[in-house]
Amino acid sequence: MGLRELVCGAGASFSSEGVDGLRVFYCSKFSAPPGVGLEVQRYGTSHLQRALGVTNKLLFSKNELYSLERDNDTLPLLLGVDSEDDDEHMGKIKNPSLQSIKWQLGFQAMSFDLYAKYGNNRTLSLVSPKKPYYQWRLRVPAGHVVRLVVVTLHGAMPGSCSAHKLSAYDFLLPLQNKIIARWCGLPLSGPSPVMKLMSSGNVMLVTFSFNRQRDGAIFKAYFQAVPKTGCGGSLLAWNGTVTSPYYPSYYPPNLDCSWTIRTPFPGYLLSVTIVMLDIQDSSSSDSCDKDWLDINGIRLCNPIVDSSRKRIYSSPVFLHFHSDESLTHKGFYILFRAFTQESSCPRQFRCGDGRCVPLRKVCDGVKDCSDGRDEARCCKYHSPGVGRCHLRCPNKVCVPRSSVCDGIIDCKDRSDEMNCTRAWHRGCSPSSYKCASGKCVNKKNPECDGIKDCGDGSDEMRCGCGTRPKKKSKIVGGTDAQLGAWPWQVSLQIERYGHVCGASLVSSRWLLSAAHCFQDSDAIKYSDARSWKVYLGMRVMNTVNNAVATRLVRRVVLHPQYDQFTSDYDIALLELSTPVFFSDWVQPVCVPAASHTFSSGTTCFVTGWGVLTEDGELATLLQEATVKIIGHSTCNKLYDDAVTPRMVCAGNLQGGVDACQGDSGGPLVCQEKGRRWFLAGIVSWGEGCARQNRPGVYTQVTKFSEWIHQQTKGQV
Ligand code: ARG
Secondary structure: OOOEEEEEEEEEEEEOOOOOOOEEEEEEEEEOOHHHHHHHHHHOHHHHHHHHOOOOEEEEEOOEEEEEEEOOOOHHHHHOOOHHHHHHHHHHHOOOOHHHHHHHHHHHEEEEEEEOOEOOEEEEEEEOOOOOEEEEEEEOOOOEEEEEEEEEEEOOOOOOOOOOEEEEEOOOOOOHHHEEEEEOOOOEOOOOOOEEEEOOOOEEEEEEEOOOOOOOOEEEEEEEEEEOOOOOEEEEOOEEEEEOOOOOOOOOOOEEEEEEEEOOOOOOEEEEEEEEEEOOOOOOOOOOOOOEEEEOOEEEOOOOOHHHOEEEEEOOEEEEEEEOOOOOOOEEEEEEEEEOHHHHOOOEEEOOOOOEEEHHHOOOOOOOOOOOHHHOOHHHHOOOOOOOOOEEOOOOOEEOHHHOOOOOOOOOOOHHHOOOOOOOOOOOOOOOEEOOOOOEEOOOOOOOOOOOOOOOOHHHOOOOOOOOOOOOOOOEOOEEOOOOOOOOEEEEEEOOOEEEEEEEEOOOOEEEEOHHHHOOOOOOOOOOHHHEEEEEOOOEOOOOOOOOEEEEEEEEEEOOOOEOOOOEOOOEEEEEOOOOOOOOOOOOOEOOOOOOOOOOOOEEEEEEOOEOOOOOOEOOEOEEEEEEEEOHHHHHHHOOOOOOOOEEEEEOOOOOOEOOOOOOOOEEEEEOOOOOEEEEEEEEEOOOOOEOOEOEEEEEHHHHHHHHHHHOOOOO
C-alpha cells in the first residue's frame, strides 16, 4: 500500500459507538504519500477498510490515517473512572471529534518519551500523582532490549485490577496481548529492586493508572539498555547452571531457547536441581501452553514442590524454554551436576529416582524408596525372613553358599570361614598360600618373591609379571609418570568419546578393569566389546608411537554379582582380540593369590589419566600418586558401612591425593619383597576425590583371584 506506520502521538484514542456508548480504541497513525491520501479521501475509509480486510475503525484527517483498535478495559483508566462512575463521565465523551479526543487525553493523561543510551539509567518517577493515567514510552538503541527496574511501588491499594494498575507492555501501545507484567493494587516497597522486567525489542511502554485514591502513591523506577543476547546452547561441563534469559530479571516475551547439557565424558548421570521455577501464575491452568520449560520432553510451568526439585537424568539432557508474547515471570534457575552412580549417594543407598536412603534402612522390611528398590534385592543385604541367604554375617551381608568355607573371608568376623566341615586342606588356614600340590605355605605372600616355598616350586612359577624394565628408579595430587613406569597401565577408549576408563594388563590376552565401566547408558553400549579400543604402553594420551600397542576387545566378562547400587563386585575381565607382545613399555602386573595380604599402612601407587581435580579435566600425561592402604574397619567408619568385604580403601586421610573420574578400572599396585608389583586394587569409587576422610575405594583383587583364574582358564 505504500503506507508507513507511525505511532499516534497521544498513544491512545477513543470513540463513542454502540449501545453502551463508551468504547476505547488504540490508535495507530499512518502517513500516506499525497496521492494515496487523495484516493482515501475520495473513496472514504470504508473502501480502504474493505481493501485492507480490517474491521478496525479508520479515521482520516489531514493526510493522516488513524487506525483504532477496540479495548474495553483501558478507557476507564484513561479517564480515571470506575465502572460505577461511568454515567457521570458519559456526557463528556459523546461523539468526540479528533480534537476533543486529543484534548481529553491531554487533560487526563500524562505521557513521557524517554530514551536511554547503553550505559545510562533513565528514571521514571511519580510522587503524589495528579492525573489518573500516566505513561512512559521507553526506547533504547537497536540491538538492545529495555530492562525496567521497579524500585518503589507504594500506594497501589489492594482492590479490583481495573482500579489501579501498573502495566508494562512489550510494545509502544497498551495492547492487551503485549502486557509483560501487571500489578493490581500490590503495596510493594523496599530498599531492593521490586521487579526487573525485560522487553523483547528496543521499546517498552509503562502505564500507571489510578481512580479516586491517588494520595501517597509513589512509583519509582529506572530503565536501561541491555544488549540483546541470544539464548540456549550446548553445555559440556561437570556442573553448572542454566537460567531463563536475563535471570533474575523477568524473562522477555517471545522466546524460544534450547540447551543441551552433556557430561564431559560418558557414563555419568546428571543431577538437575530446579532451584527456582516461576513461569506461570499458580492460579492459571495446569496445561503449560503459554510459557513453559521442557526438560527431556516433560513440560513444566507450575510452581514446583520441594520433593520434585531434584531429578536425575542420563546425559545428555535437553532443555527448551518457550515464552509467548505476553505475561512473563521471573523464570527459572537450574543447577546441574554430573555424578557417577556410586558417588551419587555417598555412604547411602540410591533409589531409582535418585533419592538416598541410609544404609540401615535397606532391607529392614520397610520400603523407603518409592520404587521399593531398597527392599528388592534383600538376599544380598538380607532382612529377617526375606530371600535365600545361605549365611548371614553379623553385619547383615549375605554370603552365598559358594562363598562359605571357600577359604575367602567374606564376613568381617570371619564367621563364613569358621566351623567349616569341608576339609580345607589340613594345616591350611584361610590366609595360607596354597601350592599347586594342595599343600599350604604359611609364610606371608610367598608368591613370586624369588624364594621357592612350595615343594613343587609352584609359588615361583608364572612369575613373568610385575616388573618395569624401563624404570631403574587424574589422579588428584599426583605427578607425571615416566615412560615405561607403569607398563601394565591401559587406556580403554570409545572411538567417539576417547578415554573412558583405565585397566591393567594381567597376561598377554587379558585385562582387568571395573565392571561399572561397562554399564550401558541410554545412548552408548559400553557393555558391547566392539565399542572399545585398548591402548597399551602409552604415556601421553592419544600419542601413538613405537611403544604403543593397540588392540580390540573380543569379550567383556563382567562379574555376575556386580551390583551397580553398592559397587560391590566391581570387576571385569577383558579378553583382547589378539595377544600383545611384551616389551619395555608393555608388561603384565602380578595378580595376587587369594591369600596375599596388603597390610594397612603399606604405601602403594595408583595411576591413570583421570581428571586432575574433582571438576577438572582429564590428564594428558599418565599420573601416579602414592596412597596408603587403609584398614577395612577404619574405612567402613568413614563410609558408614558401605565398604563391602570385596573392597579395599587406599588414600590419604588428610585428603589431597586420590584417584578420580577417569581413573576407574585402573590399577592400585604395591611392590612386594621380590620387587615385583602386584595388583592390590581396581579403582572403583569414592566420595568426591581427594577429600579429607574420604579415601578411594578399590575392588580388592585378592577376593577374585579364583574367579580370574577360572574365567581365563588358567591363563592368568
Ligand atoms: N568411578 C570413577 C570413574 O569412573 C572413579 C572414582 C574414584 N574415586 C575416588 N575418589 N578414588 O572413573
